[in-house]
Amino acid sequence: MHAITIPEPGGPEALVWAEVPDPVAGEGEVLVEVAAAAVNRADVLQRQGHYEPPPGASPYPGLECSGRIVALGPGVSGWSVGDEVCALLSGGGYAEKVAVPVGQLLPVPEGVSLTVAASLPEAVATVWSNVFMVAHLRPGETLLVHGGASGIGTMATQLGKAVGARVAVTAGGPEKLARCAELGADVLIDYREQDFVEEVRAATDGAGADVILDIMGAKYLDRNVRALAVNGRLAVIGMQGGVKGELNLGALMAKRGAVTATTLRGRPGVEKAAIVAAVREHVWPLVGAGRVRPVVDRVVGMASAAEGHRVLEAGRHVGKVLLVV
Template sequence: MTAIAISGPGGPEVLKPETRPVPQPGLDEVLIRVAAAGVNRPDVLQRMGYYPPPPGASDLPGLEVAGTVVAVGPGGDPELLGQAVCALVAGGGYAEYCVAPAGSCLPVPAGFSMEEAAALPETVFTVWHNLFERGWVGDGETVLVHGGTSGIGTTAIGLCRLFGIRIIVTCGSADKCAAAIALGADHAIDYSAEDYVEAVKTFTGGAGVNVVLDMVGGDYVPRNLACLADDGRHVSIAFQRGMQAEINIADLMRRRLTMTGSTLRARDAGFKALLADEIHKMLWPRLAAGAWKPAMDQSFALADAAEAHARMQAGAHVGKIVLRI
C-alpha cells in the first residue's frame, strides 16, 4: 500500500510517500480500506518530533479515518465486513489501509460523505469526553472554547448547539469571529483586538462561564480561571503556550473551581470503546437526522499531505482538513 511517512522531524516537507505492507488486524481489530483521513494538530506535532506515538501504535501519522472494513482479526465480528465505518486510531491513518480497534469504529452516519465521516472521530471523541464528561456541561450552561475555528472549536460549536449550551469562542481575527458566529457560536471574541476575560464578563453580565475548554495553556490558565463562574470547571486538552501556569489556590478554593484535563491518544482500547458506545447512543441519531455536520475546510489528495499540513500550520483554515485516499 501507499502511505505517508515522517522521514524525520521537521516541516511539512518531511512527509514522504512510502510503499509498505498492508497491516494485518490483531485481536478485536479490523482492517479498513481508507477512503479519507482527518488531519489534526497532533499529526503536526508528531511530524515536528514533539508527540511520538504511544507504544505499539503505527509510526504513520493519522488519528481518524473513514472507509470500508475489508478484514477482521481474531475475535472480530464478521458482520463488520463490508461496512462503511469511521474510526479513532492511535496512528496509521495516512495510508490506503489502516488497522483500527473494532470498539473504536462507528458507522458512517446516513447522509455523510466519507470525507465528512473522517472529520468526526478525533474531534468528536475529544470534545465529548472533555466538555461533556470531564467538564459535566449541562443544558443551559455557558462554555468558553479557545480556537473557535479549529477542528475542536467548530466541533464544540456544533455539539453545544445540539445540546442547548451557550458557547463563547475566541479567534485570531474579525473574519474568523464572523465564521464562528455563522457556524452557530453565541459570541466570538477577537483576542488580537480585545481582552477576552473582560469580553466574557461583559457578555455574561459578570456571571462568567461554567466551563472553559482550553488548548492554549501557559499564561492563559489564570485568565481562564478568571472567566469562570463559581463552581466552574477548567478542562485542559493542550498547551500551545506552555506546560506551566501560576494560579491562585485560595481563589480556586473560595470559588470551588475544578481543574482537570486529559489526553486521548494513549488511552486503552477498552476506554475508547466505552466512549464510542456513549457517543453512538447520544449523538449518532442526531447526525443521522441531519442535525449537524462538521465544518469542512479543504480536502487534499494523500500525496499532498505536506500541503495539508502547511495549511493547518498557517492557521487560515476554518473547520476540518482531510486527505482523500
C-alpha cells in the same frame, strides 16, 4: 501499501509517501481500506519529533480516518466486510490501510459522505469526553471555547448549542468569528483585539463561564481561572501556549473551580471504546438529524499531506483539513 512516513523529524517536507508493509487485523480488529484521513495538531507535533506514538501503535501519523472494512480479525462480530466506517485511531490514518480495534469503529453517519466522515471521530470524541463526560456541561450553562474556528472548536460550538448551552468563542479576526456565528456561537471574541475574560464576564452579567474548553494551556491558565464562574470547570486539551503556567489556587478555591487536563491518543483501548460508544449514542443521532454537521475547510491528496500540514500551521482554515487517498 503506501503510507505517509517520517524518516526524519522536520517541517512539512519531512512527510514522505512511501511503500510500507501492509497492516494485519489482529484479535478484535478489522482492516480498513482508507478513503480519507484528517489532519490534527497531534500529527504536526509527531512530524516535528515532539509526540511519539503510544507503545504498539502504528508509526504513521493520522488519528482518525474513514473507509471500508476489507478484512475481519479473529473474534470480531457485528461488522462485515464492505461496511463503510470511520474510526478513532492511535495512529496510522495517513495510509491506504489501517488496522482498527472494533471498539474504536463507528458507522458513517446518515447524510454524511464517506470522505467527510473522516473529519468526525477525533473531534467529536475529544469534545464529548471533555465537555460532557468530564466537565458535565448542562443546559443553560455558558461554555467558552478557545479556537472556535478549529475542528475541535466548530464541533464544540455545535454540541454546546445542541444541548441548550450558551456558547462563547474566541477566534482570530472577523471572518472566522462570522463562521462561528453561523454555527450558533452566541458570544464572539476576537482574541487579537479583545480580552476574553472581560468579554465573557460582560456577556454573563459578571458570572463567567461554567465550562471552558482550552487548547492553549499555560498561556491562558491564569485568565481562564479568572473567566470561570463559581463551580466552573476548566478542561485543558492542548498546550499550544506552553506547558508550564502559574495557577492561583486561592482564586480557584474561591470559585470552587476544577481544572482537568486530558489526552485521548494514549488512553487504554477500553476507555476509548467507552468514549466511542457514548459518541455513537449521543452525537450520531444529532449528526443524522442535521443538528450537528462536520465542517471541512478543504480536501487535499494523501500523498500531498505536507500541504495539509502547511494549511493547519498557517491557521487560516475553518474546521478540518482532510487527506484523500
